[in-house]
Amino acid sequence: MKRIGILGCGAIGTEIALAIDSGKIPAKLTHVFDYSKDASKSLVTKLKNKPEITENIGLLAAAPSDIIVEAASQDAVRDNALSILQNRKDLMIMSVGALLDESIFDIIIEGCKDFKRSIYLPSGAILGLDGIRSVKDELESITLVTTKSPRSLKGAKFFETSKLDIENIKESTTIFEGNAQEAVRLFPANINVSALLSLAGLGSLNTKVRIVADPNTDKNTHEIMAQGKFGKFLIKVENVPSSSNPKTSRLAILSAIECLRAVCQSDIRIGT
Numbered sequence: 491m492k493r494i495g496i497l498g499c500g501a502i503g504t505e506i507a508l509a510i511d512s513g514k515i516p517a518k519l520t521h522v523f524d525y526s527k528d529a530s531k532s533l534v535t536k537l538k539n540k541p542e543i544t545e546n547i548g549l550l551a552a553a554p555s556d557i558i559v560e561a562a563s564q565d566a567v568r569d570n571a572l573s574i575l576q577n578r579k580d581l582m583i584m585s586v587g588a589l590l591d592e593s594i595f596d597i598i599i600e601g602c603k604d605f606k607r608s609i610y611l612p613s614g615a616i617l618g619l620d621g622i623r624s625v626k627d628e629l630e631s632i633t634l635v636t637t638k639s640p641r642s643l644k645g646a647k648f649f650e651t652s653k654l655d656i657e658n659i660k661e662s663t664t665i666f667e668g669n670a671q672e673a674v675r676l677f678p679a680n681i682n683v684s685a686l687l688s689l690a691g692l693g694s695l696n697t698k699v700r701i702v703a704d705p706n707t708d709k710n711t712h713e714i715m716a717q718g719k720f721g722k723f724l725i726k727v728e729n730v731p732s733s734s735n736p737k738t739s740r741l742a743i744l745s746a747i748e749c750l751r752a753v754c755q756s757d758i759r760i761g762t
């Protein structure tokens with residue numbers, strides 16, 4: 491049975507831990523770490539089989555486990571991905587936006603090769619990455635339009651410099667248009683899906699992203715348009731936000747659980 495460590499004990503980390511505890515993911519949760527001690531303790535109290543809370547991230551990276559699940563932040567990926575690989579552990583990354591920093595991406599790819607380890611990136615809050623990967627040599631454009639309620643966008647770095655007052659948006663408003671690399675920098679906790687599309691397809695500078703704040707929606711909606719010699723995809727996903735974190739969609743949590751389950755279980759693999 492694979493031994494799992496979790497980095498980040500918030501909405502996603504907690505649900506993954508519960509899925510392991512209930513046997514849905516056939517694995518053993520051995521260690522958890524969060525820089526909020528309260529978050530780690532609160533996660534552990536929810537479990538029948540209690541993992542160890544490590545004192546720091548270095549101890550999590552070095553602990554005897556097979557896979558570390560990152561469900562924390564882009565900074566956590568930047569600061570720790572290489573040392574996790576160096577410690578001979580596979581890594582599942584949720585804060586995928588970190589990989590659009592080319593220097594980080596290169597270091598991590600080299601780490602995978604040097605230490606013969608794998609990185610898993612769940613499909614997160616969207617569908618269609620299988621198709622995008624299949625047609626990547628024929629792709630001409632990818633556009634992502636993400637619509638969220640102001641509540642789901644609040645706190646993003648973008649608002650530190652923007653004159654826009656997110657509390658006072660009264661109608662559906664485009665608040666950002668740019669490429670995926672800019673989007674994940676300004677909205678690090680909101681638009682990881684643009685990083686997934688970029689990594690699967692054309693690259694971060696060529697994925698066009700539009701972010702819409704809509705006070706009349708309670709969903710996180712992603713519309714993806716991809717076209718090229720192969721034809722065209724139009725994908726629309728209307729996600730219910732997680733009850734514990736409105737920035738994170740319920741589908742992102744379910745997709746992380748399914749990704750880890752597939753990695754931990756000898757099984758038929760369905761889909762590309």
Ligand SMILES: NC(=O)c1ccc[n+]([C@@H]2O[C@H](COP(=O)([O-])OP(=O)(O)OC[C@H]3O[C@@H](n4cnc5c(N)ncnc54)[C@H](O)[C@@H]3O)[C@@H](O)[C@H]2O)c1
Binds near residue numbers: 498561565615735739
């Ligand atoms: N790939 C996707 O489609 C997708 C979808 C949703 C969320 N995400 C990303 O996954 C990550 C987790 O999401 P969540 O909803 O569970 O967030 P959350 O805010 O509910 O939980 C994150 C937890 O990680 C901890 N944390 C943050 N940085 C840390 C660090 N450097 N070291 C240790 N602990 C740290 C926080 O204290 C918090 O408890 C976020 O970065 C989010 O943007 C990705």
